[in-house]
Amino acid sequence: MPIRLGENNYGKQRVRILLVARHADRHDIKELTLGIRLEGDFESAHTKGDNRKVLPTDTMKNTVYALAKQHAIESPEQFCLRLAEHFLSRNPQVSRVRVEAAQTLWSRLSVEGKPHPHTFTSSTSENHTVALAATREEKTLRAGIDGLVVLKTTDSAFENFPKDEFTTLKEDRDRILATAIRAAWLYRDNPADCDSTWDGVRQTLLESFAGHDSQSLQHTLYAMGGAVLKEFAGIREIHLSLPNKHYNLVDLSPFHFDNAKEIFLPTDEPHGLIEATLRND
């Protein structure tokens, strides 16, 4: 038959879990949304409807809850590794497992300046992400940030770009620069403390964005990624995907007002998008 099954995978997405650790003096919580994908010897399922090797996606979901109970969740990175190992060790037909996680960021509430033992708040726009690809031979573990929105009102220019017959953009020595940071970095080895590394990378990204004298978002992306690679020796490479969230100066001249970079129109579309991977060889 000339029709050939190529790359294929299957699994369960949007598996949600909240873990409560009930200590004597306080409760801790972790909330994750997980996606699991298996690759392997599944040709007969496709071509013959033979399910004897098809671990149900419902079982994948159950496994999340069971392993969380057996071992708790130290970090999203460690839990993804545990899940991948479980599926690889139990299922010879599986050659590769991908596990993705997004951790909802809950903060402990402060009441009268003191941390509350069991109340938490969350703003859902930012996530701690993990993307793991694992075979029996090797593991590729990436941690990341999604939805970290940042804006600077100065120290950003875009000049000396090429012009053609369709150019209308003006050179700009002093513009607003805003983005929603999506970053993912590859660890050399399993890091000892994923959470403190994550906090450190996040702060480095923010500070390098703030402190950079930007000639373009490409220029700032490179500074941000470079700062992370310089500071964190355990990170081999970092990928940054940065939308250029345009804040356009409003033309007030019809009303006989100057606009001394005071009044801007925030826009969602169209938007620029700058993506690059930086490596520390």
Added chain:
Amino acid sequence: MPIRLGENNYGKQRVRILLVARHADRHDIKELTLGIRLEGDFESAHTKGDNRKVLPTDTMKNTVYALAKQHAIESPEQFCLRLAEHFLSRNPQVSRVRVEAAQTLWSRLSVEGKPHPHTFTSSTSENHTVALAATREEKTLRAGIDGLVVLKTTDSAFENFPKDEFTTLKEDRDRILATAIRAAWLYRDNPADCDSTWDGVRQTLLESFAGHDSQSLQHTLYAMGGAVLKEFAGIREIHLSLPNKHYNLVDLSPFHFDNAKEIFLPTDEPHGLIEATLRND
């Protein structure tokens, strides 16, 4: 003709603006999304296609930018009042103006423990809202919060409820309670400092949620609203709309594990919804 035009309004929605105040030592920013609606003598527009009284919604949008330039934006409350006054004073055909605003919450970035002069971060899930209805005779000004997500892992029960033939819910002495607070409160007069009142109401809502020994979300809603009314004499009434974001205990018995309130399934649907207005007479 027996067909009669009843209640009607028109206006512009999703008008977005960012204001930058460029001080010598730092920049401040405010970002708002506005909605404006006019009511009044617009029958001939509907019935005859006569637009002589129809202030274009495009002009409403322009007015937002022009007034922001002329007067800056001290607070979203004050800016809504200014917009309403503008439309009422210029347009005799308008009898009532409604202005709604949602302020995007930007925080100044800290770099090495010090506030950065011109860099800000934002998580978009929580907004400072305003809803104003104004006629030439009276103004009703409400401020509010939208999307403030909060969760407590204990001090919440739901027991002694009525049972019928369709009841399957079990009595629960110790459950997770989680909601996304939507609140709107009515000021007696224009408050002197809207922003500090807003911060105070927010903290009161959070602390009363945390500290309450909850018998139901209704019970906690009443405690939260009551705490605000007791603390803020300038607030006449508060409306709370609280989804009951269910975190269901996962049944681990098929795997021969206990679940000592450790492993929960977060769900978005279905969800409970509890709404009430409390008044301080």
Added chain:
Amino acid sequence: MPIRLGENNYGKQRVRILLVARHADRHDIKELTLGIRLEGDFESAHTKGDNRKVLPTDTMKNTVYALAKQHAIESPEQFCLRLAEHFLSRNPQVSRVRVEAAQTLWSRLSVEGKPHPHTFTSSTSENHTVALAATREEKTLRAGIDGLVVLKTTDSAFENFPKDEFTTLKEDRDRILATAIRAAWLYRDNPADCDSTWDGVRQTLLESFAGHDSQSLQHTLYAMGGAVLKEFAGIREIHLSLPNKHYNLVDLSPFHFDNAKEIFLPTDEPHGLIEATLRND
């Protein structure tokens, strides 16, 4: 105590159900998303944490499935009525029930020109909605449409509007008019055939939008609502909420091209919004 509980309600939102009717020659399906709210004597729940009158929202959800099993779902209107009646007749503490429904519109697939017995397709952007408010004395039943997107490329103008110092909009004799129709109409009595009335109202709204020589969206709204009231004697009033989805002419003059109303920029924000209720007295 000076704090008084005002208007309040509670219930369950986003209760989803699919019904399959398995006939010998074909299957029929109905999919609904329901919201249920109860009002009544719930003060002690708020003020004292006394749940003895609080029918759990979980039981409301169960009731949806149980009543669908017992009576099937002839139409979303009829099912909302049945639910309201159930809660009113069983719960003396309840004074008013509101039930809202959105029916997902599934179409039977055609295979080689013939209706398939058990396969359906759906585009989720348009819904058949119902909003019922019921007390023991009276019922207010509204049916509606949500998300019906429509666009005309001519027969639409907006001229002769008032100008002020903030006006920049140009008079336009021939513009694109586009909206996403949200309509809700009030039935005098329970209609005999809700589904065929709904189809008829939908077609009347579309045809009156298409055929109208529009001087404004207000003008077209009135024509659309009036056409429905004239054609359907069983409808007492109709509410229309019509966003003005702007398609702006792109300025091609910098590239030395004319734009003879050929190239437009679709925008989501800002947008106009026109709302009115029409009554047939």
Added chain:
Amino acid sequence: MPIRLGENNYGKQRVRILLVARHADRHDIKELTLGIRLEGDFESAHTKGDNRKVLPTDTMKNTVYALAKQHAIESPEQFCLRLAEHFLSRNPQVSRVRVEAAQTLWSRLSVEGKPHPHTFTSSTSENHTVALAATREEKTLRAGIDGLVVLKTTDSAFENFPKDEFTTLKEDRDRILATAIRAAWLYRDNPADCDSTWDGVRQTLLESFAGHDSQSLQHTLYAMGGAVLKEFAGIREIHLSLPNKHYNLVDLSPFHFDNAKEIFLPTDEPHGLIEATLRND
């Protein structure tokens, strides 16, 4: 310096355009949302802030409108090809262009059984997509469908799957099967008539879904993709990404009702996901 710039690209996303072709007897419309990405020699922009090779993303946006004016849009496929060719021929620093398009599907309204000359309706959940990657040497053109929701109430089973200690799923000989089809197929050459091929592939996907005696969603995916490859010789490969949208049987036993596969709970999360590429060698 040990830090090396790896893969990188930049461009403009969410560029929206509506084209109106004004014929004597009728108007035709096409609405697209486009994304454009350039790859090439952009290292100095990243490392030195040198923008002399950085064609502004604003110019990319302008180019969309200008080329649409100059050449109209015969099909989204042809327009993506034209855009890629433009950027490659004008910008020696660019080595590869990717253009993605999603066409909003507008249908001409029928009024009294006749096609209306200038009014259209749209349901936004389904799109005609295009993904093009082009270098100066070769072009890879994929067309696709996104968001085509389909459900069958029978002829679907899932049995004989492996069980482990975390399995709770029951064997099911007769279940609901539902998915939202996302497909993308690779053309051998530029097809003569993209639109009629697209319509044909869509109908083939629907009919093969409906007619298949499904042992799993993998099994049905393979049947669907295989049917397309058999019927359309100009298609070299097809990728299908099919979420398994679970409709779970509601347990009515607590209410002493049977559920003879009548009452189901539609769920969005968690969901299965099955992906595969099929090739016609």
